[in-house]
Amino acid sequence: MIELYTWTTPNGTKASIMLEEIGMPYQVHAVNLGKGEQKTPEFVAINPNGRIPAIIDTEGPGGKPLKIFESGAILIYLAEKSGKLMPRDAVRRMEAFQWLMFQMAGVGPMFGQLGWFKRNGADNQQALARYTEESIRLAGVLDHRLGEAEYLAGEYSIADIANFTWIGVLPFFNLALDRWPNLRRWHAAIAARPAVQRGLKVPQV
Numbered sequence: 032m033i034e035l036y037t038w039t040t041p042n043g044t045k046a047s048i049m050l051e052e053i054g055m056p057y058q059v060h061a062v063n064l065g066k067g068e069q070k071t072p073e074f075v076a077i078n079p080n081g082r083i084p085a086i087i088d089t090e091g092p093g094g095k096p097l098k099i100f101e102s103g104a105i106l107i108y109l110a111e112k113s114g115k116l117m118p119r120d121a122v123r124r125m126e127a128f129q130w131l132m133f134q135m136a137g138v139g140p141m142f143g144q145l146g147w148f149k150r151n152g153a154d155n156q157q158a159l160a161r162y163t164e165e166s167i168r169l170a171g172v173l174d175h176r177l178g179e180a181e182y183l184a185g186e187y188s189i190a191d192i193a194n195f196t197w198i199g200v201l202p203f204f205n206l207a208l209d210r211w212p213n214l215r216r217w218h219a220a221i222a223a224r225p226a227v228q229r230g231l232k233v234p235q236v
């Protein structure tokens with residue numbers, strides 16, 4: 032059984048979409064970010080970084096419980112445990128890691144900062160311009176890749192799940208997907224998957 036600690040955010044829904052896609056049983060623990068529950072001693076004992084998502088696999092390697100934080104690490108762990116959503120072909124497998132790292136190191140932090148400055152920093156036009164331009168640039172990199180391949184690693188994988196939830200926030204930044212036709216096509220295909228639709232509703236609040 033996987034114990035999932037999450038909230039209704041792009042990093043949180045990566046984990047729930049993955050669990051729905053691979054059909055692995057899991058129990059949801061809602062960590063209300065608005066109430067600061069991610070900073071409680073109980074949760075920090077699971078994720079020392081005090082952020083969601085985190086999981087505990089009650090039957091980890093050797094049959095022992097294993098705690099995991101960082102959404103990218105959670106996706107890799109669940110792909111390896113289930114044997115799903117990680118390409119078997121060596122080149123595609125490396126492409127999946129590559130686009131997963133691109134999301135973790137680029138899309139997540141840059142879009143995240145853009146969101147923060149949109150909410151809290153309307154007076155800081157330099158920061159807003161910097162994160163807007165960088166977010167548009169990163170979306171363009173994905174759009175270019177998706178003009179060459181149906182999915183980021185050639186086949187649907189954890190790299191798509193990781194990027195998908197963040198691309199979904201662009202319209203909330205007044206950046207409609209219309210300007211990136213390949214990205215829009217890819218986003219619509221993933222959004223139509225029943226497992227993705229279930230995962231996006233976790234946790235129910």
Ligand SMILES: N[C@@H](CCC(=O)N[C@@H](CS)C(=O)NCC(=O)O)C(=O)O
Binds near residue numbers: 040
């Ligand atoms: N790199 C981390 C980022 C996790 C993260 O920033 N989670 C956000 C929600 S999307 C969070 O918990 N924010 C609460 C906070 O910063 O206190 C991951 O991918 O898991």
